[in-house]
Amino acid sequence: MTVKIKVPETDFPCIENLSQMKSILEAKPELRLIDSGLGTLSVAYNISDRNTFKDPLACEARGITFDKETGNIIGRPLHKFFNLGEREDTLKNNVNFSDIFSIWDKIDGTMISLHRVNGNLAVKTKKSFLSNEAKRTTQFLSKPENQNILKFCNELVDEFTPVFEFTDPENTIVISHKKMDVVLLHVRHIKTGSYIPYNDPDLTALVEKYNVKRLSPLNLKQTEKGTLDIDSVLEDLKVIEGIEGYVMQFNDGRMIKIKSDWYNAQHRAEAGLRERDVVKMFLDGTLDDVKGALKTDGYDITKLESIESNVLAELNKMETYITEKVELLKGLDMKSAALKINNEMPNNPLNGFVLISLRGKEPDLMTYFERNKLQDYSLAYLKLPKLENEKEASVVRSRKMK
Numbered sequence: 001m002t003v004k005i006k007v008p009e010t011d012f013p014c015i016e017n018l019s020q021m022k023s024i025l026e027a028k029p030e031l032r033l034i035d036s037g038l039g040t041l042s043v044a045y046n047i048s049d050r051n052t053f054k055d056p057l058a059c060e061a062r063g064i065t066f067d068k069e070t071g072n073i074i075g076r077p078l079h080k081f082f083n084l085g086e087r088e089d090t091l092k093n094n095v096n097f098s099d100i101f102s103i104w105d106k107i108d109g110t111m112i113s114l115h116r117v118n119g120n121l122a123v124k125t126k127k128s129f130l131s132n133e134a135k136r137t138t139q140f141l142s143k144p145e146n147q148n149i150l151k152f153c154n155e156l157v158d159e160f161t162p163v164f165e166f167t168d169p170e171n172t173i174v175i176s177h178k179k180m181d182v183v184l185l186h187v188r189h190i191k192t193g194s195y196i197p198y199n200d201p202d203l204t205a206l207v208e209k210y211n212v213k214r215l216s217p218l219n220l221k222q223t224e225k226g227t228l229d230i231d232s233v234l235e236d237l238k239v240i241e242g243i244e245g246y247v248m249q250f251n252d253g254r255m256i257k258i259k260s261d262w263y264n265a266q267h268r269a270e271a272g273l274r275e276r277d278v279v280k281m282f283l284d285g286t287l288d289d290v291k292g293a294l295k296t297d298g299y300d301i302t303k304l305e306s307i308e309s310n311v312l313a314e315l316n317k318m319e320t321y322i323t324e325k326v327e328l329l330k331g332l333d334m335k336s337a338a339l340k341i342n343n344e345m346p347n348n349p350l351n352g353f354v355l356i357s358l359r360g361k362e363p364d365l366m367t368y369f370e371r372n373k374l375q376d377y378s379l380a381y382l383k384l385p386k387l388e389n390e391k392e393a394s395v396v397r398s399r400k401m402k
Contacts, residue, residue, distance in 0.1 A: 083292025
């Protein structure tokens with residue numbers, strides 16, 4: 001059953017089949033095609049650097065899901081979006097704040113989405129239908145009091161992907177939560193990638209019909225022209241505690257996140273950074289937030305990006321070795337494969353990951369790198385110089401001249 005909802009026009013790439021992702025998978029080895037369970041494949045990333053997401057297709061590698069047999073797309077969660085100041089197009093002076101459609105609280109939880117797989121509703125995290133978070137969310141939604149959420153999703157999933165944030169006391173990231181809950185973040189058209197506006201009357205009617213909890217837009221301070229007073233928002237986020245920050249959504253569906261200083265401090269954004277700290281944050285997936293915060297504060301993050309690129313190159317080299325060996329060993333039984341690889345490449349610590357991959361499982365290179373390579377990086381503190389943004393500097397200079 002599919003509800004009738006008008007799909008807005010969008011600049012996001014239209015994707016109907018896995019074959020359309022082939023070019024970006026070949027160009028970006030850090031993007032991976034992984035078995036996400038239940039007869040599906042997903043395109044996702046473990047690691048990335050400043051060059052990974054320059055192509056709009058790469059920004060869809062956040063768990064976009066396909067049927068393994070046909071290659072047809074079956075689910076499309078949120079695209080990859082960035083912090084204010086993290087990239088050239090998200091620098092404060094390059095953002096048109098008058099084009100903001102709405103602003104939301106940034107919830108500190110796990111993104112989950114629902115899809116129809118083999119005729120049934122299934123919960124998925126970024127990479128898997130079989131992850132612990134997916135299983136815990138499924139258990140939560142199976143309770144009688146949460147059947148309304150499943151009925152809501154059942155009306156959407158043949159054409160749209162409903163995306164929720166799952167919060168769980170047993171899975172605290174930074175902010176602790178008292179109870180398990182799911183909150184609707186967005187509804188996205190599967191093929192076009194278009195986001196259905198919060199105020200769409202048909203979506204609103206469906207939300208109200210099933211009494212689904214969803215985020216409400218925030219009413220933040222505006223300028224005299226009626227646009228977001230970004231300077232006021234940034235000042236507030238310097239002192240507010242206990243929140244992750246905000247997400248700004250623009251009329252075309254694009255999003256930019258702004259983290260609070262308090263939240264960034266939990267990831268040592270304000271503390272002295274050592275080379276080893278930077279590598280650890282890269283492996284944890286928190287370096288993007290830190291870079292965005294430091295860049296917004298006017299720091300030159302070239303040193304961080306250089307470390308990031310070096311680690312990415314090392315990890316890509318490991319993944320290439322594993323992929324090449326898996327191709328060579330395909331068709332052999334596990335015992336023969338183990339004998340062959342250990343004879344040809346004796347004592348290579350990655351051989352175990354090759355065998356894991358042959359079993360159809362995803363090798364955990366991030367944990368391996370942390371345990372075996374992290375100690376190779378220096379504990380000396382990095383000195384990040386302040387770098388004046390020329391566009392901002394010219395504005396300041398012109399004001400002083402007046």
